[in-house]
Amino acid sequence: TLGCMKLADAVTLLGKGGPFRHLATMARNNNFFFRQLFDSDSSTYTYLLGDTSSKEAVLIDPVIEHAERDATLIKDLGFKLVYSMNTHMHADHITGTGKLKSLLPGSKSVIGKASGAKADIHLVDGDIVKFGSHQLLASATPGHTNGCFTYISHEQCMAFTGDALLIRGCGRTDFQEGSSQTLYKSVHERIFTLPDHFTLYPAHDYKGLTATSVGEEKKYNPRLTKSLEEFVKIMDNLNLPYPRKIDESIPANRVCGLFLNKTLYIHNTLKR
Numbered sequence: 001t002l003g004c005m006k007l008a009d010a011v012t013l014l015g016k017g018g019p020f021r022h023l024a025t026m027a028r029n030n031n032f033f034f035r036q037l038f039d040s041d042s043s044t045y046t047y048l049l050g051d052t053s054s055k056e057a058v059l060i061d062p063v064i065e066h067a068e069r070d071a072t073l074i075k076d077l078g079f080k081l082v083y084s085m086n087t088h089m090h091a092d093h094i095t096g097t098g099k100l101k102s103l104l105p106g107s108k109s110v111i112g113k114a115s116g117a118k119a120d121i122h123l124v125d126g127d128i129v130k131f132g133s134h135q136l137l138a139s140a141t142p143g144h145t146n147g148c149f150t151y152i153s154h155e156q157c158m159a160f161t162g163d164a165l166l167i168r169g170c171g172r173t174d175f176q177e178g179s180s181q182t183l184y185k186s187v188h189e190r191i192f193t194l195p196d197h198f199t200l201y202p203a204h205d206y207k208g209l210t211a212t213s214v215g216e217e218k219k220y221n222p223r224l225t226k227s228l229e230e231f232v233k234i235m236d237n238l239n240l241p242y243p244r245k246i247d248e249s250i251p252a253n254r255v256c257g258l259f260l261n262k263t264l265y266i267h268n269t270l271k272r
């Protein structure tokens, strides 16, 4: 596939003016739109993916405080949001999926079934999420929480790892349904088995990095390059403070982010 080949490589292979020149254009731009967005309070990345022909788009891991920002961007770009999806039930911020449903009527909220959270669509391992001519494979990667999913675009050679794999790190396993053994297995079996050149986009980065690759993490991840026994020991000794917003986030995220923000939500709805 030319889908995620670098443009320069595709042009060399196909010839600039040759009969297959349209394929080189396709390799650069096969109607796929991608934008990484950031919430500096929780260091959360939100991802907008779209089909520039059909105009269908999906949003991965929106944050409630940025729902208006995201809705405006989606409208400005002429996209129709079909799904606002979570990689898992977050503990550090309130999801924007519920609010986006009211800002962009017709969009549906999506989360893994094992999360126990409410949503319009509950994913199980192997489900496919379609937007226009593109699709994401929902690959179950539990361990940080039970319902964690990595969303994989084989066509674009990219994967959205949520908190399963962070850049040179991984999601903590000391609350919700955390299990270091399960997380290790998920990453090794579901993420490290992807081709080395696949770009990985996490749900967070706390050091200003934006993306990584399978090859890089297989080589440099200080936790997941270790044996299972060493990994478990590392995870048992992280001693991280609990996320500041855990007490409000988990109950709110069980209901698409609408619970504790009910007043704000109703207020905003009435304003429109």
Ligand SMILES: N[C@@H](CCC(=O)N[C@@H](CSS)C(=O)NCC(=O)O)C(=O)O
Pocket: 042, 090, 091, 092, 163, 169, 170, 171, 172, 173, 204, 240, 241, 242, 243, 244, 245
């Ligand atoms: N300081 C932040 C929370 C930071 C944190 O615990 N991040 C989680 C993902 S969000 S639940 C994590 O898994 N971190 C792993 C790590 O190694 O940092 C806050 O107060 O919100």
